Amino acid sequence: xxxxxxxxxxxxxxxxxxxxxxxxxxxxxxxxxxxxxxxxxxxxxxxxxxxxxxxxxxxxxxxxxxxxxxxxxxxxxxxxxxxxxxxxxxxxxxxxxxxxxxxxxxxxxxxxxxxxxxxxxxxxxxxxxxxxxxxxxxxxxxxxxxxxxxxxxxxxxxxxxxxxxxxxxxxxxxxxxxxxxxxxxxxxxxxxxxxxxxxxxxxxxxxxxxxxxxxxxxxxxxxxxxxxxxxxxxxxxxxxxxxxxxxxxxxxxxxxxxxxxxxxxxxxxxxxxxxxxxxxxxxxxxxxxxxxxxxxxxxxxxxxxxxxxxxxxxx
Amino acid sequence: xxxxxxxxxxxxxxxxxxxxxxxxxxxxxxxxxxxxxxxxxxxxxxxxxxxxxxxxxxxxxxxxxxxxxxxxxxxxxxxxxxxxxxxxxxxxxxxxxxxxxxxxxxxxxxxxxxxxxxxxxxxxxxxxxxxxxxxxxxxxxxxxxxxxxxxxxxxxxxxxxxxxxxxxxxxxxxxxxxxxxxxxxxxxxxxxxxxxxxxxxxxxxxxxxxxxxxxxxxxxx
Numbered sequence: 001x002x003x004x005x006x007x008x009x010x011x012x013x014x015x016x017x018x019x020x021x022x023x024x025x026x027x028x029x030x031x032x033x034x035x036x037x038x039x040x041x042x043x044x045x046x047x048x049x050x051x052x053x054x055x056x057x058x059x060x061x062x063x064x065x066x067x068x069x070x071x072x073x074x075x076x077x078x079x080x081x082x083x084x085x086x087x088x089x090x091x092x093x094x095x096x097x098x099x100x101x102x103x104x105x106x107x108x109x110x111x112x113x114x115x116x117x118x119x120x121x122x123x124x125x126x127x128x129x130x131x132x133x134x135x136x137x138x139x140x141x142x143x144x145x146x147x148x149x150x151x152x153x154x155x156x157x158x159x160x161x162x163x164x165x166x167x168x169x170x171x172x173x174x175x176x177x178x179x180x181x182x183x184x185x186x187x188x189x190x191x192x193x194x195x196x197x198x199x200x201x202x203x204x205x206x207x208x209x210x211x212x213x214x215x216x217x218x219x220x221x222x223x224x225x226x227x228x229x230x231x232x233x234x235x236x237x238x239x240x241x242x243x244x245x246x247x248x249x250x251x252x253x254x255x256x257x258x259x260x261x262x263x264x265x266x267x268x269x270x271x272x273x274x275x276x277x278x279x280x281x282x283x284x285x286x287x288x289x290x291x292x293x294x295x296x297x298x299x300x301x302x303x304x305x306x307x308x309x310x311x312x313x314x315x
Numbered sequence: 316x317x318x319x320x321x322x323x324x325x326x327x328x329x330x331x332x333x334x335x336x337x338x339x340x341x342x343x344x345x346x347x348x349x350x351x352x353x354x355x356x357x358x359x360x361x362x363x364x365x366x367x368x369x370x371x372x373x374x375x376x377x378x379x380x381x382x383x384x385x386x387x388x389x390x391x392x393x394x395x396x397x398x399x400x401x402x403x404x405x406x407x408x409x410x411x412x413x414x415x416x417x418x419x420x421x422x423x424x425x426x427x428x429x430x431x432x433x434x435x436x437x438x439x440x441x442x443x444x445x446x447x448x449x450x451x452x453x454x455x456x457x458x459x460x461x462x463x464x465x466x467x468x469x470x471x472x473x474x475x476x477x478x479x480x481x482x483x484x485x486x487x488x489x490x491x492x493x494x495x496x497x498x499x500x501x502x503x504x505x506x507x508x509x510x511x512x513x514x515x516x517x518x519x520x521x522x523x524x525x526x527x528x529x530x531x532x533x534x535x536x
Contacts, residue, residue, distance in 0.1 A: 113326075124486070168493070168498060176489045
C-alpha cells in the first residue's frame with residue numbers, strides 16, 4: 001500500500017486538489033450563477049468515481065508488482081546459472097589444455113619410435129598421420145587457449161621473419177609433400193604483438209594454402225610472405241598463395257565457424273572449418289585487422305594489419 | 316658425454332635414451348622422481364633433459380635444486396607451450412627449451428651446441444665415409460685434399476652419415492634443411508646434391524660416395 005501511495009503521490013494530490021479548486025471556484029467566485037447543492041452533488045459523484053478508479057488501479061499495481069518480484073527472482077536464478085556455466089567453461093578449457101599436453105607425450109614417443117622404422121614407405125605414411133594429429137592438436141590448443149587468452153598474451157616486438165619461419169616449419173611436412181616454394185620478403189620488419197598467437201594464426205593460413213593449392217599439374221605451388229611498413233604505426237603482412245582461390249560469393253563466409261566451402265579438398269587433411277574461425281577471433285582480440293582477397297582459380301591473399309608499432313623501441 | 320633423462324613417461328624416456336645412444340652419448344634415466352638431485356649426483360651427467368610435468372615436483376623446482384649444487388646445462392622438454400613457461404624455465408636456471416612434440420634433429424642440434432658452450436666439446440665428429448675418406452667439422456678429407464662444405468651441404472652430409480647404410484628419402488633431407496631455415500625446393504635439392512657429389516668426387520678420386528635409390532632417395536654405404 002505504502003509503495004503504491006508513494007508511487008502515485010502526484011496523481012492523488014491532483015485528484016484531491018481538483019475538486020477543492022472546482023468547489024471554491026464555483027461556490028465563491030461564480031456563486032451567483034450556480035447552485036451550491038449542484039456543486040456538492042458533483043463533488044460527491046467525482047469523489048466516488050475517483051475512489052473507484054484508484055481502487056482498480058491499486059489492484060492492477062498489486063498484480064504487477066507480484067509479477068515483478070517473480071521476474072526478479074527468475075533473473076537472480078539466471079545470473080547464478082550464468083556464473084556456474086562460466087565456471088564450467090573455464091574448467092573445460094583448463095581440462096582441454098591439460099589433455100592436449102598429455103596427448104602430446106605419447107605422440108612425441110610415437111614420432112621418435114617411427115624414426116626407428118626401417119620400412120621407408122610405412123615410415124612416411126605414419127609420419128603423415130602423426131603430423132596430421134599434431135596439426136589437429138594445434139587447432140584444438142588454439143581453441144582451449146582462446147577462452148582465457150588474456151592470461152597468456154605477451155606483447156613484444158616480434159620479428160615477422162621469426163614468426164613466419166616457425167609457422168612454415170610447423171607445416172613443413174605438408175608443404176614439402178606438396179612441393180611448395182616458399183618466398184619471404186620481410187626485410188627485418190618487427191610488429192608489436194604476441195609471437196605465439198601470431199604463429200598459431202600464420203600456421204592456420206599456411207595450412208589453408210596447402211589445402212587449397214592448385215592441381216599439381218597446373219603450376220608449382222607457391223606461398224609468399226611479404227611485409228610492408230605503411231606508417232610508423234601500421235605494418236602489414238601479406239600471405240599470398242597461387243592456389244585455387246576462393247569464389248567471391250564464398251569470401252564473406254570464410255572466417256565463419258565451421259565453414260568448409262564448396263571446394264573439393266585435396267585429400268590432405270580434412271578441414272573442420274575451425275582453423276580460420278579461430279584465427280579471425282584471435283586476430284580480433286589482439287587488435288589485428290585481418291582481410292582476405294582472392295581471385296578464383298588464381299590466388300588468395302590474407303592480409304594482417306598490425307598497429308601500435310610505435311611502442312617498439314629501436315634495436 | 317653423458318645425458319640424464321628426467322622424463323616420467325616410460326615410453327618417451329626410452330625413445331630419448333635410444334636417440335642419445337644413437338647419437339653417441341651415454342644416457343641415464345631417472346627412476347626415483349622424489350630424489351632427482353641424488354640421481355643426478357650419482358649419474359655424473361654432463362647435460363640434463365628435463366621434463367616439466369613431473370610427479371611430486373615440477374621440472375622448474377628440480378632445476379633450481381640442481382642449480383644449487385651444479386652448473387650443468389639443463390634443457391627443458393615441455394609440452395606446455397606457454398609464454399610463461401619459457402620465462403619460468405630461464406628463471407629456474409634452465410639453458411634452453413624444446414617443445415613437444417619435437418624434431419629429433421633439432422634436439423641434437425641444441426644438445427650439441429649446449430655441450431659445446433659448456434665444455435668446449437667438439438665431439439668425435441670425425442666420421443669415416445670409407446677407409447681413407449672422412450668427414451669432420453664441415454670438411455671432407457681424402458686423397459690428400461680437403462674440401463670445405465657449405466651450410467646446406469653439411470646438413471645433407473650429416474643426415475646421410477647419421478643414417479649410414481640406409482636410404483634417406485628426399486623429403487627427409489628437405490625436412491632437415493627446412494629445420495635450419497633453408498626452405499629449399501625439390502629442384503634446388505637436386506642442385507645441392509650434385510654440387511656435393513662434385514666436391515666428394517675430388518676427394519675420392521672419382522669414386523661415387525652418395526648413391527641414388529631411384530624414386531626414393533640417397534644413401535652412403
